[in-house]
Amino acid sequence: xxxxxxxxxxxxxxxxxxxxxxxxxxxxxxxxxxxxxxxxxxxxxxxxxxxxxxxxxxxxxxxxxxxxxxxxxxxxxxxxxxxxxxxxxxxxxxxxxxxxxxxxxxxxxxxxxxxxxxxxxxxxxxxxxxxxxxxxxxxxxxxxxxxxxxxxxxxxxxxxxxxxxxxxxxxxxxxxxxxxxxxxxxxxxxxxxxx
Numbered sequence: 001x002x003x004x005x006x007x008x009x010x011x012x013x014x015x016x017x018x019x020x021x022x023x024x025x026x027x028x029x030x031x032x033x034x035x036x037x038x039x040x041x042x043x044x045x046x047x048x049x050x051x052x053x054x055x056x057x058x059x060x061x062x063x064x065x066x067x068x069x070x071x072x073x074x075x076x077x078x079x080x081x082x083x084x085x086x087x088x089x090x091x092x093x094x095x096x097x098x099x100x101x102x103x104x105x106x107x108x109x110x111x112x113x114x115x116x117x118x119x120x121x122x123x124x125x126x127x128x129x130x131x132x133x134x135x136x137x138x139x140x141x142x143x144x145x146x147x148x149x150x151x152x153x154x155x156x157x158x159x160x161x162x163x164x165x166x167x168x169x170x171x172x173x174x175x176x177x178x179x180x181x182x183x184x185x186x187x188x189x190x191x192x193x194x195x
Contacts (some may be wrong), residue, residue, distance in 0.1 A: 002100035002131075003027070005124050008109045023155050038086055045079050065155065087143075094135060101128060126172045137161035 022028045053074030068079055101124065108120040141157035 002097045002104075002127065005127065006100040006104055008123070009104050034089070038089070041082055042079070042086075045049055049079065060062055090135075097131060129172050130169050133168065134161060134165040137164065 007015050011018060046067050049067065049071045049131060051070045071079075104120075104124055108117055109126075111120060113115045137160040139156060141154075141161055
């Protein structure tokens with residue numbers, strides 16, 4: 001998504017040649033393939049872990065850190081290496097997103113008209129907001145020390161990074177729609193007037 005925004009803003013005349021349907025298909029296939037491979041490796045490895053502390057997880061779905069807490073042998077080291085590899089992959093993607101947005105913001109700030117800058121920022125900021133929400137909550141969930149772990153905090157963090165980004169994604173992207181903004185303003189103003 002950030003590459004799409006980068007091409008649309010920084011190289012608009014080359015958009016069709018740099019981001020045709022074949023390139024989009026390859027990028028989507030690469031993202032889905034990496035996600036599937038990552039999930040497959042984690043799943044295969046967690047099935048091979050011996051559990052000595054029962055098999056009950058206090059989560060609404062199986063989280064790798066929660067499964068590792070139930071493991072009783074040193075074989076969880078393999079899973080930790082997979083987590084490190086996943087974090088490295090996510091970090092590389094994050095760096096590429098940041099580099100893309102730095103280039104985008106540099107190009108947008110060179111736009112002479114205020115309206116042009118506003119329109120360019122309006123197309124980029126929703127994507128940046130959703131990605132930031134997902135990454136920060138996922139980092140807190142996976143990288144917090146286990147000593148500060150509590151059942152309610154683990155459930156809250158899992159809920160935040162798994163439910164919140166998909167839930168607010170349509171809302172954030174639709175806030176660019178003027179009719180929706182007007183309806184939300186009427187709703188909010190109406191609530192304040194009732195109080």
